[in-house]
Amino acid sequence: MVASIVVLAIAAGGTWYVFGRGSQNVETQYQTAAVSRSDLQTTISAAGKIRPKETLTVGAQVSGQLEELFVEVGDIVEEGQLLAQIDASIATTSVEAQQAQLKELRASRQQHVANLQLAKSQALRAEKLYAADAIAQAELETAEAALAVAEAQLISIDAQIERQTSSLKADMTELEFTKIYAPVKGTVTTLEAIEGQTLNANQTAPTILTIADLTEMTVETDVSEADVLNVYQGQPAYFTTLGNSDETWTTQVRQILPEPEVVNDVVLYKALLDIANPDGRLRTEMTTQVFFITGKTENAIIIPATALQGARPRRAPSGDAPAPRSEPSGDMARLREENPKATTDTVLIMGADGTPQPRPVLVGLKTRNDAEILYGLREGEQIVTNQVASAAIASGRPPGPPPRGFRG
Numbered sequence: 001m002v003a004s005i006v007v008l009a010i011a012a013g014g015t016w017y018v019f020g021r022g023s024q025n026v027e028t029q030y031q032t033a034a035v036s037r038s039d040l041q042t043t044i045s046a047a048g049k050i051r052p053k054e055t056l057t058v059g060a061q062v063s064g065q066l067e068e069l070f071v072e073v074g075d076i077v078e079e080g081q082l083l084a085q086i087d088a089s090i091a092t093t094s095v096e097a098q099q100a101q102l103k104e105l106r107a108s109r110q111q112h113v114a115n116l117q118l119a120k121s122q123a124l125r126a127e128k129l130y131a132a133d134a135i136a137q138a139e140l141e142t143a144e145a146a147l148a149v150a151e152a153q154l155i156s157i158d159a160q161i162e163r164q165t166s167s168l169k170a171d172m173t174e175l176e177f178t179k180i181y182a183p184v185k186g187t188v189t190t191l192e193a194i195e196g197q198t199l200n201a202n203q204t205a206p207t208i209l210t211i212a213d214l215t216e217m218t219v220e221t222d223v224s225e226a227d228v229l230n231v232y233q234g235q236p237a238y239f240t241t242l243g244n245s246d247e248t249w250t251t252q253v254r255q256i257l258p259e260p261e262v263v264n265d266v267v268l269y270k271a272l273l274d275i276a277n278p279d280g281r282l283r284t285e286m287t288t289q290v291f292f293i294t295g296k297t298e299n300a301i302i303i304p305a306t307a308l309q310g311a312r313p314r315r316a317p318s319g320d321a322p323a324p325r326s327e328p329s330g331d332m333a334r335l336r337e338e339n340p341k342a343t344t345d346t347v348l349i350m351g352a353d354g355t356p357q358p359r360p361v362l363v364g365l366k367t368r369n370d371a372e373i374l375y376g377l378r379e380g381e382q383i384v385t386n387q388v389a390s391a392a393i394a395s396g397r398p399p400g401p402p403p404r405g406f407r408g
Helices: 089-131 137-176 330-338
Strands: 004-011 012-023 025-033 036-059 065-068 080-085 179-180 188-190 208-224 236-241 246-258 261-263 266-277 287-304 343-350 355-368 370-374 382-391
Touching: 025 343, 036 188, 036 266, 036 355, 036 370, 065 208, 080 208, 089 137, 208 246, 208 287, 266 287, 287 355, 330 355, 330 370
Parallel strands: none
Antiparallel strands: 004 012, 012 025, 025 382, 036 208, 036 287, 065 080, 080 179, 188 208, 208 266, 236 246, 236 287, 246 266, 261 266, 287 370, 343 355, 343 382, 355 370
């Protein structure tokens, strides 16, 4: 005669059920959990760095000695604010020379205007005298030629004045470039030059300082090629910083750069996420852990992921043969069509008599720890989260705690 022993025990936050058969000295222990409701989301994670969204280097467009810097690192500057002064003596001298030459040309133009007026009068008088047969034709032609020369000379002097005016504007612009103004509002993040340093702008514009807008930052994160197809523009995301992993910052994906970076044969795509930083708490080069939300559900039926039987062997309560998989019902098939990414699985329901029975379920979102059940379970039902077999206790006493390292 086979004697059966049923022992109920509470351990590790779940219920342990023990079924034994005296003839074989084998018992099966079940850990269970109640089906509950909760929020669930699935994510892809990646490491990143925080950088200012807008950074601008301010350089010198003219050569000369840097006479004075009016800002320091960390100063907040307004657009148009004077930042630095380059020695302007050479530029000033050039402007003064150009102004003097322009003044000379304008005076010369007045002389040419007077010559033109005289030539016009002489040509007109010559025409009248020639008509009265008072002068020869040669004298008329001479007067007309003098008029043409005077007109050409005035055109020439006007061209010289125009060219000189252009040169003066260029020199005045170069003089203005000796004063370095802030092109945008922001914070001075670096100083690349010091007072007294000679700047050579003949080949490349030397950098004097860098200005960044620290009120809006960008998280630059590297997404692996295995995950990048699940990351898209506008996707909700959040991140934490290395210094405070308990605080989350909510944002979304602004852009995924098309050109990847290959590091040790690993292909990484850079995703950019913007975040407002009005109080300046986020700092440049902070390390972040970014989570891209790929799925989210609220107040859903949730069970531990360990309760999903999957492809693991399942035994009937007698332990003699595998339990058959139930065919999906019409409602489950309809829900699966409505949720094409859902999968079917099986869980073990602990009956009122303490006997586990298999039941098909439709699984939605799934994380490492939890799974959303779209169909097949009700809140409050007890499901098996793990089961182990061990030698029966000869004395018939309840088994002790679950084995060390047991995961329920």
